[in-house]
Amino acid sequence: MALPPTTTTIQVPPLSSAPPEWNSDPAWKLPSWAEPIIVASILFGACYCTRRRNFSILNKSSNNNYTPLSLHDDDTSVVEPYSDTDSSSDYSLSTSTLKHPPRRRRWLWLTITTPNTSRFANNPHSRILHKFPFLLEMFYWILTYFLYRLTHILSQSLFSDSIWDTAQENALKILFVEQFSFLSFAFPVQEISVQKWFLAGHPLLLTVLNKAYALIHIPGTVFFMAWYYSAAPNHAVFAVVRRTMTLCNLLAFTIFMLYPCMPPRLLPKEFGFVDTVRRDSAESVFMNGKFVNHLAAMPSMHFGYSFIIGMTCLYHAGGFRWMGVGYQNYSGLGWxxxxxxxxxxxxxxVLTVIVATANHYWLDAVAAAGTAAVALVGNRVFVVLVPLEDCLLWVLRVERPRHTTGEKEGGRD
Structure with missing residues (x-):
């Protein structure tokens, strides 16, 4: 398929400018401090709700039924510690008498040994983690967000001063594919038509969508993962969704760096798109700052997150059982x-939100769904990092906590 060599060759009907007089007067404006407070409240609320209730951080003598993770690990990458029945070598026999024998991990096709951190189980920070195991999830989410922040720096270094021209060219290529390629039948309604429908006769509804764009992406996703940490039937099921979300992020970050793409709202004004989120003072505080990548339209992680969340809910509702894939949910029919x-x-x-606010193209959502599907298939790639986690915890002198996911109210340790 031949793509247009310059921006002047594209004709995108209809491209009349959006009503210039439209400028919403929001009924309420979220203070800059409110969104971080919301996210922090969700995270620390989840820490409190998923705490191990019958465990005391200060009372070491009773131990409060504290079972170290190394003796009862739910991670499928772990192999039982060395024991007298291990026939591998004399080394296994000599280490069997140790109080904290090395741990064996499956790494690719190998079995390797890593430090056993159970000796640190009674350290203060280990006991805090055992009491509030959700803190470990928070650490990795913060790390993922930090990696996102780096995409702008790396992308800028790759494309230098040409990044904006490259991003605009890539955006116009997307419009060309949607409207003039053999795939145009799959996109019968143009993005500009959707936004004009809201601009022309439904400005109040558009204001609601603007607020949703800011509040759904990070607070909404964090809330779902916090809820699912407790609601999943067990931690292994939760870990699949968490790893899928994380891998989806990393794949998208790579695309952001290699394929900068300008969102519709940043295209030249003759294309008719209006940046309604900014004009409505509804931009997320997490999407501000010099390290934010504003040329990361492809794929749409707004839709990618929502797609993973939606598919997870359908899975637990039994929506895929007709395909032979599903989860037997014994909850009530109404739930x-x-x-x-x-x-x-x-x-x-979410798809309606990102298109109506001119933040993404239809193809961005398609790419996001594909990225999420690839992430689901390959989510176990992160298991190879488990030995590295063992070493990090050893350096920090902390024992990895057992999770409370799937434990009933009366059955928590």
């Missing part, structure tokens, strides 16, 4: 129906 409806409505609602 399963609600999960199923939400699983469909949430990603569709």
């Amino acid at each position: 399963r129906v609600a999960l199923g409806v939400f699983g469909v409505a949430y990603p569709l609602g």
Whole structure:
């Protein structure tokens, strides 16, 4: 498929300018400190709700049924510690008498040994983690967010001063594919038409969508993961979703760096798009600052997150059992129906938001869904990092906590 060599060869009908007089007067403006407070409240609220209730951080003598992770690990990458029955070598026999024998991990096709951190189980920070195991999830989410912040720096270094021209050219290529390629039948409604429908007759609804764009992406996703940490049937199931979300992030970050793409709202004004989120003072505080990549439209992680969340809800509602893939949910019919409806409505609602606010193209959402699918298939790639985690915890002198996911209220340690 031949792509247009310059921006002047593209004709995108209709491209009349959006009403210049439109400038919403928001009924309420979220203070800059409110969104971080919301996210922090969700995270620390999750820490409190998923705490190990019958465990005391200060009372070491009773131990409070504290079972170190190394003796009861739910990570499938772990192999039982060396023991007398291990026939591998004399080394296994000599280490069997140790109080904290080395741990064996499966790494690719190898079995390697890593430090056993159970000796640090009674360190103060280990006991805090055992009491509040969700703190470990918070650490890795913060690390992922930090990696996102780096994409702007790395992308800028790759493309230097040409990054904006490259991003605009890539954006116009997307419009060309949607409207003039053999795939145009899949995109019968143009993005500009969707936004003009809201601009022309539904400005109040558009204001709601602007607020949703800011509040759904990070606070909404964090809330879901915090809820799912407690609601998942076990931590192994939660870990699949968490790893899928993380790998989806990293794949998207790579695309952001190698394929800068200008969102519709930043295209030249003759294309008719309006940056409604900024004009409505509804921009997320997390999307501000010099380290934010504003040329990261492809793929849409707004839709990628919502797609993963929606598919997770459909899975637990039994929506895929007809395919032979599913989860037997014994909850009431009303709850399963609600999960199923939400699983469909949430990603569709986010898709409407990102298009109506001119932040993404249809193809961005398609790419996001594909990225999420690849992440699901390859999510176990992160298991190879488990030995590295063992070494990090050894350096920090902390024992990795057992998770409370899937434990019933009365059955927590």
